[in-house]
Amino acid sequence: MNPSYYVTTPIYYVNAEPHIGHAYTYCVADTLTRFHRLRGCDVWLVTGTDEHGEKIVEAAAARGIAPRAFTDEISAQFRAVWDEVGLRADRFVRTTDADHARNVQAILQRVHDAGWIELRSYDGLYCVGCERFLTDRDLENGRCRDHERVPEARRESNYFFLMSRAFGWLRDHIEQSPGFIRPARYRNETLAMLRDESGLGDLSISRPKSRLDWGIELPFDRDHVCYVWFDALISYLTGAGYPDDPTFPARWASAEHLIGKDILKPHTIFWPIMLKAAGLAPPRHISVHGYWNIEGRKMSKSLANVLSPLTMRDRYGFEAFRYAALREMSFGLDADLRxxxxxxxxxxxxxxxxxxxxxxxxxxxxxxxxxxxxxxxxxxxxxxxxxxxxxxxxxxxxxxxxxxxxxxxxxxxxxxxxxxxxxxxxxxxxxxxxxxxxxxxxxxxxxxxxxxxxxxxxxxxxxxxxxxxxxxxxxxxxxxxxxxxxxxxxxxxRWGAVPVGAPTRKGSPLFPRLEARKP
Ligand SMILES: [Zn+2]
CATH class of the missing domain: 1.10.730.10 (Isoleucyl-tRNA Synthetase; Domain 1)
Known part of the structure; x- marks a missing residue:
């Protein structure tokens, strides 16, 4: 049997259209898949869309349509863009897919039965952007650091995943597995988060349906739906054929998650502990890249400089862009796209x-x-x-x-x-x-x-x-x-294997020269 190689991009949140950050991760995944195929591996590439949660409900309401119609539209847009630039996955997981919902419920039940979930009532400041309660360190001048919005005071009964009981185990695992989180700077960052547990604690994994019903129901309490991260991360199992596909065990043992550094914590802390609680091994690699800045500035909606993969295709040809992006970014560090x-x-x-x-x-x-x-x-x-x-x-x-x-x-x-x-x-x-x-x-x-x-x-x-x-x-x-x-x-x-006498054909130039833009 050939060795397996299973790689994932993040399951992209559908509150925005695909941009070059998404495209870059996908290009890396596609490159690694082709490289491992060259090494004789059975390869499997998974991408998809993360479609639940409050931000989606808000975005759908702003458009005056139902969440389902909204996510159908944006998810289809992601798939259309990837098709147009020639990026293809072996499975595109939507977190609204029926097999995925079944997997989320099965894992929740298993983790609950094993005693890792507890109901608590909670008072705190909640950021709709983050979809979670904030701690002091998330705040700057009373606003969420990431979303610059004022959080709401809320009191809720929520189910908590007792993540903190496995911090010691996770620390040991990271220390004993040098290639688990890479490059090393993100391994160190994760270890630093684990050393300072005051910023972590247990993880609230439910939302009362009275407030949010756009999500997967908890199998042990139908009045609650599952928190988006818990739901989204399990898509990596769904994509690999969990639980029944005969190739799942080999795929899972070779799993590599490619992520941007903005989603480090859910991947390097929540996810390995969720898997442990469910009786599954951590992925083989969590590989983390930096941000793309655009002409020296942060890419953001407010600066109106968010670039679409289709814009890149029209300007450079997508394959030439792909080459330049892979050549210009040192994986793990930020890079400037000029x-x-x-x-x-x-x-x-x-x-x-x-x-x-x-x-x-x-x-x-x-x-x-x-x-x-x-x-x-x-x-x-x-x-x-x-x-x-x-x-x-x-x-x-x-x-x-x-x-x-x-x-x-x-x-x-x-x-x-x-x-x-x-x-x-x-x-x-x-x-x-x-x-x-x-x-x-x-x-x-x-x-x-x-x-x-x-x-x-x-x-x-x-x-x-x-x-x-x-x-x-x-x-x-x-x-x-x-x-x-x-x-x-x-x-x-090996040098010298080119067959003598093979017919050659000159053809047209492979890469047209590009004109520099007038300043
Ligand atoms: Zn926030």
């Missing part, structure tokens, strides 16, 4: 470096080697050719390590160093000049063979990041199905 730097990145790496290697290699094979990948000549193979082959081997190894460690931007840097080296070999050997002299024929063959081989290795390594363009490159060197059989590590990525 039009000028994206244009420069796309032009330099894709149009010039890679695009140039593709177009000149295939133009020259058409002119000088009969539109076929030529055989190299041993006598014409010198130190520069051997250095390129060595660099290719080294790149395969380092990319595998870097992607596994989520250093996606550095993996891309390495791949483009190889592209660069192949372009330099072309400049050095100048096959277009060598072709003018009959004695230069072995140089032409050897150089173009090395260039085709570089294109093959680069396209296989880069395909997880740039799937459409790399499929096209492989097709143009006569290997349209190379991706289906390539395995990492394995012979397919």
């Amino acid at each position: 039009d000028a730097s994206l244009v420069e990145r796309i032009n330099a790496d894709l149009a010039n470096n890679l695009g140039n290697l593709v177009s000149r290699t295939l133009n020259l094979t058409e002119r000088f080697t009969g539109g076929r990948v030529p055989a190299p000549d041993e006598g014409a193979t010198g130190e520069p050719e051997r250095e390129l082959a060595a660099l290719a081997a080294q790149t395969v190894t380092s990319v595998e390590t870097l992607v596994t460690d989520l250093e996606l931007h550095r993996a891309l840097e390495e791949i483009f160093r190889l592209v660069d080296a192949a372009n330099r070999l072309m400049d050095l050997r100048a096959p277009w000049k060598a072709a003018k002299d009959p004695a230069g024929e072995p140089i032409v063959r050897t150089t173009l063979h090395a260039a085709c081989e570089t294109l093959r290795v680069v396209a296989l390594l880069l395909a997880p990041f740039l799937p459409v363009a790399c499929a096209e490159i492989l097709a143009r060197i006569g290997l349209p199905s190379a991706l289906e059989t390539a395995r990492l590590p394995g012979d397919a990525l």
Whole structure:
């Protein structure tokens, strides 16, 4: 049996339309899925929409429609955007799906039966934005820090999940599993939250139906509905086929959650303890990325600078945007999205470096080697050719390590160093000049063979990041199905495996040059 790889994006809350933050996480998930497929894994990617809670009721009321109609509309909008930019999941979970509601109730019942849930009456300041009671540290000048709104004084009977009893267990688990929360800064942040328990406590997991009836009923008290986080997190189980799908255990053992740093606490504290209470293991990785700022400013509705994935597609081409986003953000840190730097990145790496290697290699094979990948000549193979082959081997190894460690931007840097080296070999050997002299024929063959081989290795390594363009490159060197059989590590990525005589085709430029915006 192949190993499993199960990856999730957050289940996006449908109070807003999809923006580039959502798209970035999805692109990372898609890249990791393709990379693990290359490593021979059975992969499974889940995304979806989180549709319950007070904010949804408010947003629906503002539009004068029922919550169900509202969430149907926004959830469909998310799916339509992902379709349009070519991002596809194996399961799209809506928290309003019937199988999900069943799972939430089954888990609640199980956790309740195991003695982890208790009814308490509670007085406090409640923020509708956060959908929870606030503590002193959530407040600034009497307002919620995150939502800048004045919380309401409320008294309620709520069910509490007795999360605090497992803080010690969670601390131990995090300390013993270095890759559980990554990068390390978020592991440290979680440990700091756990050291200072005054900010955490137990978790209120119900809302009285008299106040909010848009949610999943508690199976042991039909007068209450489940709190949104408890409901949303369980979507990761629903997406993996919990409880009955035979692949669920293997998938779950390999689970990787990709999240933005704004939802650290629910994922690194609530979720592992919920799973423990339900008798399930924590996910393998919780991988946390930073924020995208736009032209140096925070992305926010009030600044009207929230960017849609479709805007990116129209401006750069979605795949070029995807490349630039993965290249510009160091996973875990904030990054700044600037039009000028994206244009420069796309032009330099894709149009010039890679695009140039593709177009000149295939133009020259058409002119000088009969539109076929030529055989190299041993006598014409010198130190520069051997250095390129060595660099290719080294790149395969380092990319595998870097992607596994989520250093996606550095993996891309390495791949483009190889592209660069192949372009330099072309400049050095100048096959277009060598072709003018009959004695230069072995140089032409050897150089173009090395260039085709570089294109093959680069396209296989880069395909997880740039799937459409790399499929096209492989097709143009006569290997349209190379991706289906390539395995990492394995012979397919070894230098010299390009089939001599494969038909080449030059085609149109892969990446058009972008114009900088007028200031
Ligand atoms: Zn708030």
